[in-house]
Amino acid sequence: MGKSKRIWLLALTAVVSLSVVTACSGPNNAKKNTGTTEPTSAAATTETEPKQDKVTFKIFNGVAGSKDGNTNETTIGKLLEDQTGVNFKLEFVVGDLNTKIGTMIAANDYPDVLIPDAAIEEVLNAGAFIPLDELIEKYGPNIQRVYGKSLNQMRSKDGKIYFLPIAAQVNDFIPEPEAGAGFWVQRRVLEEAGYPKIKTLDQYIELIKNYRDKHKDENLTGMVSLTHDWRFFATSNPPMHLMGYPNDGNVTVDTNTWEAKTYAGAESTKKWLKALNDLNAAGLFDKASFVDNYDQYIAKLTSHKVLGFFDYRWQVDNALNVLKDAARKDPSLDGFKYFPLPVTFEEGTPDAYLDPPGGLVTNRGIGITVSAKDPVRIIQFFDNMLTEENQTLMSWGIKGETYEVNEQGRYYRTQEQIDKIDEPFRESFGFKYFSWNWPMYNATSTLADGNAKNVASQPEVFQMTLTDKDKAILEKYGVQTYSQLFAEPVPRPYFPAWGFAKEQNSPEQLWEASKDEMTKKYFPKLVLTTPDKFEAVWEEYMKEFGKLDTAGYEKWTTEQVKAKVELANQ
Structure with a gap:
């Protein structure tokens, strides 16, 4: 998993940004959407159709990060309720x-709508989702327009569609200006070191070590890592990135042969864990990384005490936004903000932290459950969300309040609007609730008029969101956006491999479950043991890892990769 979530994603990206995630891209992302179905807005039909009674549906989101509440308590949610009569009572996983x-499965009792995230196979196996095919055909013109020819990819083995994948690429592909992932370091560390170009893991660790050694009286933590629950991938994924591969979850994929190879038992993982082991021995690694939950991790990132970490932006966006808001109000706090670095094992290795244009993630999504009171109203709400008007509302907000339009039809934000859209505003307006996990255009999409769907991807807006200190540090590195620090992504029509759907109790799912259990058991031992015992623990780990049918998992994944590439090339 990874989320560009996604894994998985987380995710998750201020403009929560979505970057995450994981962000899935259609195979023809360089072309305009050629669908002939026009968006149908519920708001536009209210004069000819009687308004329906208001209703509240329950929805459970398997991704933590927001507080429970009603969508109609936000500005966006109230407008959507005015259009459709539908409100959602949101509950997030704790x-x-x-x-x-x-x-839920044991009681056969579900909310009306479910976003099960990593537990989606369990939900499907339990028969908790209703098929959506007839609902989409009767009430989903916008769903058909947005998901287009990807609809067949969304079908289960019985030929039916049970959930809508989170986000689909629509129209042109625009890379986001923010970095989607990387090795992050506090800006004050770079400033004190003279803004060096950090390219390798060794250089990154040396940078952190030197700063900590000069500030021993500040009680600083060199690095932390996230291991809580399904988010363990934040600790297990770095080897593939350090080798120069994008987030494909459990594998790396050769773009010449489309062969998939696992790395959990490779030298790359051994090298990464040995680096953490050395950090721990030097007192630079936070041992609590293996017991802290997600909220504790985020709290540490905002404490000003952590010098560096690896993670995906969507997963740490809450922390980054808090630091950004604080520094905007008090520029003296800018040094505590984090800066992303394209770190690999070897200096000559091109990085691959930016998600490439790829396919549709088909193992994450939102579905209507067998407990739903009124599936028709729910699918109509989803379809209404996918109109151009509402995709604009969910990203840009309200014209004259959160964005403007110039004479050329370009969307932009005034400095006053940018300044007021802080984290509390994002919550009250609804940008946070509606930034991810609903059916929507992918963050790298464009609207029909050519404007970027993602506000931060509009160049003129992004430049205005930068403070003087932002511009100064970017200038030090000779770039105008954070993503320009990283190598251009190589197109991968199958991407991401972590998004391949797996049947419940299939050999490939069992391999992943066993591998996850094994890494969660041995990685803490490998990092926290004394350096002289590292080799012995690694040998013990490899003996256990060797019992898995890794060859079978690689064969299956390679078949999925090649099948998606072939489909994309048709």
């Missing part, structure tokens, strides 16, 4: 996701 989903 604690273990599998336990929560397992309780």
Whole structure:
């Protein structure tokens, strides 16, 4: 998993940004959408159709990060309720996701709508989702327009569609200006070091070590890592990035042969864990990384005490936004903001942290459950969300309040609008609730008029969001956006491999479950043991890892990759 979420994603990207995630791109992302179906707005039909009674549906989101509440308590949610009569009471996961989903399955009692995230196979296996095919055909012209020819990719083995993948590429592909992932370091560390170009893991660690050694009285933490629950990938994924591969989850994929290879038992993983082991021995690694939950991790990132970490932007966006808001109000706090670096093992290795244009993630999504009171109203709400008007509303907001339009039809924000859209405003207006996990255009999409769907991807807006200190540090590195620090992504029509759907209790799912259990058991030992015992623990780990049918998993994944590439080339 990874989320560009996604894994998985987380995710998750201020403009939560979505970057995450994981962000899925259609195979023909360089072309305009050629669908002939025009968006149908519920708001536009209210004069000819009687308004329906208002209704509230329950929705459970398996991704933590927001507080529970009603969508109609936000500006965007109230406008959508005015259009459709529908409000959603949102509940976000607290604690273990599998336990929560397992309780629902055991009781056969579900919310109206479910976003099960990593537990989606369990939900499908339990028969908790209703098929959506007839609903989409009767009430989903915008769903058909947005998901287009990807609809067949969304079908289960029985030929039916049970959930809508989160986000689809629409129209042109625009890379986001923010970095989607990387090795992050506090800006004050770079400033004190003279803004060096950090390209390798060794250089990154040396940078952090030197700063900590000069500030021993500040009680600083060199690095932390996230291991909580399904987010363990933030600790297990770095080897593929350090080798120069994008986030394909458990594998790396050769673009010449389309062969998939796992790396959990490779030298790259050993090298990464040995680096953490050395950091720990030097007192630079936070041992609590293996016991902290997600909220504790985020709190540490905003404490000003953590010098560096690896993660995906969507997953740490809450922390980055808090630091950004604080520094905007008090520029003296700018040094505590984090800067992304394109770190690899070897200096000559091109990085691949930016998600490439790829396919549709088909193992994450939003579905209507067998407990739903009125599936028709729900699918109509989803379809209404996918109009151009509402995609604009969910990203840009309200014209004259959160954005403007110039004479050329370009969307922009005034400095006053930019300044007021801080984290509390994003929550109250609804930008946070509606930034991810609903059916929507992918963040790298464009609207029909050519404007970027993602506000931050509009060049003129992004430049205005930068403070003088932002511009100064970017200028030090000879770039205008954070993503320009990273190598251009190489197109991968299958991407991401972590998004391949797997049947419940299939050999490939069992391999992943066993591998996850094994890494969660041995990685803490490998990092926290004394350096002289590292080799012995690694040998023990490899003996256990060797019992898995890794060759079978690689064969299956390679078949999925090649099948998607072939489909994209048709």
